[in-house]
Amino acid sequence: MNTFFDALETRSADQRAADLARDLPALIAHAKTAPALAESLADVDPAQITGLEALARLPVIRKADLSGAQKARPPMGGFLPAGGAFEHVFQSPGPIYEIGRTTADWWRMGRFLHACGVGRGDIVQNCFGYHLTPAGMIFESGARAVGAAVLPAGTGQTDLQVRAAVDIGTTAYAGTPDYLKVILDRADEMGEKLAITRAAVGGGALFPSLRKEYADRGILCLQCYATADLGxxxxxxxxxxxxxxxxxxxxxxxxxxxxxxxxxxxxxEVVVTTLNRDYPLVRFATGDLSALMPGVSSCGRTNLRIRGWMGRADQTTKIKGMFVRPEQVAEFVARHDEVARARVIATREGEMDAMTVQVESRAANPGLYEQSIVDVLKLKGRVEIVTPGSLPNDGKVIEDRRNYG
Incomplete structure (x- = not known):
């Protein structure tokens, strides 16, 4: 396998700057053909946007902007440029809708899978969801880009996952970091040995202890940072x-x-401009925290690096691969007249995410709230009833106690 996916990965700093000066004005001009961006960039001369300093003067787009615009101008809120086309529409919590295309490596996931050593001759067991959300198709598109075959396994049904992995000889896993451990542990219980040697993960934190456990099993596990809007x-x-x-x-x-x-x-906060002409989001604020790193990677790829996902700029937190947002906690409280406040706490139990919802209530039965928590937060969690007025008065409704060291 070639060391690099393509020549773009090893460009010099001068070449990157020259390419940006060439491509960015054309992208901004094209983006302005989208009605929503034509409004926000009305006074912008695309010819003047030739580098990062000029780009930084443009307004930021936030998730709330997309959500509000989509309600006013469905399906995509005026963010599609002239001639915009798509084959799929996806839904993320909010709800917010994203488009997808079937053109080659549209979400640019092939580059990551190539870095994981996945390529022709591999069978990727894709355990990302295919229902409503785009993650399953994002990784399937990347697998096709590197010539690998895909088992579209989706989520759950662990016994069937193990059986399929054994029967077809799965060599690579794609999915959330902790679900691979569920599959591996179940395979051990069933007396089966899997042939998986590489794992391409995302949608949650990859904790060092879990990565080491995979390495001890002979599995190289690498992670990516991707979103439904940006790829x-x-x-x-x-x-x-x-x-x-x-x-x-x-x-x-x-x-x-x-x-x-x-x-x-x-x-x-991570702000991204995508060079995708089908959906050219300009200065899209992800709500995620990270930091740029000095220097370049020793692997030979010369682009800038970030330290990875370091939390949320707001209180939105990803638990078990799903975002939990402050407005969802507020909706839960509003459903119960006797509940004064609630607080979602994210922790780890072994190598799995866990969620506890502390509820200020004079009720005695936690079971009263379990179903509405599932309905609103889309996750199961432990319910703890606490005395009204006892939760910290710090403005937090979501607390992440997981250690990312």
Missing amino acids: NIAYESEAMEGMILDEGVIVEIVRPGTGDPVPVGEVG
């Missing part, structure tokens, strides 16, 4: 020295709540 943003190589930025995006790290870039090394 792949950054990915690990075998060097495992931070995450290398994908070649199809421009990433800025800004002070949360602003569009102002912070110095290299300082933690801030």
Whole structure:
């Protein structure tokens, strides 16, 4: 297998700057053909946007902007450019809708799978969801880009997952970091040995202890940072020295709540401009925290690196691969007149995410709230009833107690 996916990964800094100066004005001009961007960029001369300094003067787009616009102008809120086309529409919590296309490697996931050593002759057991959300198709598209076959396994049904992996000789896994352990442990219980040697994971934190457990089993596990709106943003190589930025995006790290870039090394909010002409989001604020790293990776790829996902600029937290948002907690409280406040706490139990919902209520039975928690948060969790007025008065409704060291 070639060391690099393509020549873009090893460009010099001067070549990157020249390519950006060439491509960015054309992208901004094209983006302005989308009604929503024509409004926000009305006074912008695309010819003047030739580098990061000029880009940083443009307004930031936030998730709330997309959600509000989509309700007013369905399906995509005026963010599709002239001639925009798509084959799929997906739904993420909010709800927010994203488009997808069947053109080659549309989400740019092939670059990450190539870095994982996945290629022709591999069978990828794709355990990302295919229902409503795009993750399953994102990784399937990447597998096709590197010539690998795909078992579209989706989520759950662990016994069937093990049986299929054994019967077809699955060599690579794609899915959330902790579900692979569920499959491996179940295979052990069933007396089966799997042939998986590589894992491409995302949608949740890859904790060092879990990565080591996979390595002890002979599995190289690397992670990427991707979103439904933007596709792949950054990915690990075998060097495992931070995450290398994908070649199809421009990433800025800004002070949360602003569009102002912070110095290299300082933690801030990830803002992404995608070079995708089908859906050219300009300065899209992800709500995620990270930091740029100095230097380049020892693997030979020369693009900038980030330290990976470091939490949320707001309180939105990903638990078991699903985002839990403050507005969802508020909706849960509003459903129960006797509930004064609630607090979602994310922890780890072994190598799995766990969720506890503390509820201020004079009720005695936690079971009263279990179903509405599933209905609103889309996750099962432990319910703890606490005395009204006892939760900390710190403004938090979601607390992440997981250790990301």
